[in-house]
Amino acid sequence: MSELNEEAVRAALRSVNDPEVGMNVVELGLIYGIEIAPGTIRVRMTMTTPSCPMGAMITDEARAALKALAPEAEIDVQLVWEPPWDSSMMSAEAKKHFGW
């Protein structure tokens, strides 16, 4: 297994997509924080709005992706709403994709 660092976690989370938009949660700017401690990966993420019903499903997919990356680690994925998501949080690549 490659070394567990923030970039590896980010790469794993790139497999979690918003199917409607056809883009992953990292590029969309939905990942707010990644903390790696010995034996633990902690991720804080959001949805674009609290009216989105996919929150629990997407956080589960993120948990599964991280479990596949580090089967022994304790995975803690939290859905948070502060600060509220806005489009400036998208990556440069995502913005380019949407015609910015």
Add this chain to the structure above:
Amino acid sequence: MFIRVHPRQKYFLRKYMTTPTDIPPRWRLPLLACAIASLILGVAAGLLRMGWRVPLPSFDLVMLHGPLMIAGFFGTVISLERAVALARRWAYIGPLAAGAGGVALIVGAPLELGQWLLATGSAVLLVASSWVFWRQRALFTFTLATGAGCWLIGNLLWLSGLSVSAIVPWWSGFLVLTIAGERLELSRFLPPSPGAKRVFAHILAILLAGMTSATLTPRIGTLIFGAALLALAVWLLRQDIARRTVKEKGLTRYIAVCLLTGYVWLALSGAIILAAGGLAQGGLAYDAAVHALMLGFVFSMVFGHAPIIFPAVARVAMPYHPLFYVPLVLLHGSLALRLAGDLAANADWRSLGGAGNALALAVFILTVISALLRGRLSQRTHA
């Protein structure tokens, strides 16, 4: 605007409205079952109206086609979707009341009971949607809450004795604004456009003006409503991310195709209302406009979003398959035939088209079931 909140009310708000107390996914299934019962009986009632001999538990249901479809089915499903998003137990009172309202209509309980239950469901959806707006002050959350408010107003007017066809603009407004609010939310991925937002706000105001005046002066009110639908369709066709995502592949493209074709029907519905000089209750133009809107626009959205909303609500896998396009093609084809029948005053085309609409919904349900089975099989294989 500031509202003074008493400390005890504050305690209640904090305890019951902000603590995550979601229900297990399996408890959501009976609510979905209530919605599907309303859908099946609602479609059967519609078929009987068109002259198809369909067995119904009671002939009275023929008069309840609209309430079963819009309030019993869509009302329950949308309330459930909102409750899942909020992950709060109290929000599930919405789909519970609306689902029970649909069942009350089906089993022939006193009409007022069904109407009160549906009104309760819509009131809870309004509270839930207002809560979302309170957390995130934005035009799209306002639009969602306004949509829920339209459903409540329609339900209260129905309770007060207005006919179903008289409240159709309010109930349509509920679905149109719910969808429009969600699309406005997703349009935030595109470069910000204050102009587009301003135009959307104006369309929303005209829609509301149309619904309100339609209750007092149906002809003028529905004309305004029709013009607003047409304007909204143009806005969606220009501003929706579907214009970009249709170039993707698989599920993303399928959803975009559902959306874009739905917007064409939305435009057509508005155009028919304008061409017919308003929604004259019960005429052929009424059938064409209402079904272009409900089947062409709203059900296209349902077909498109089922593969993402169903897994979110029921927590089951529903993998995409190109066969998803089959019910969509059937829906559009049969609706075109039905509207051609309305235009040519040809009863055979119209009723054949109606049967095709029902077939499209049945094939859609079969597609969902087969996708769920495939999802289950692949989960087992990977387990």
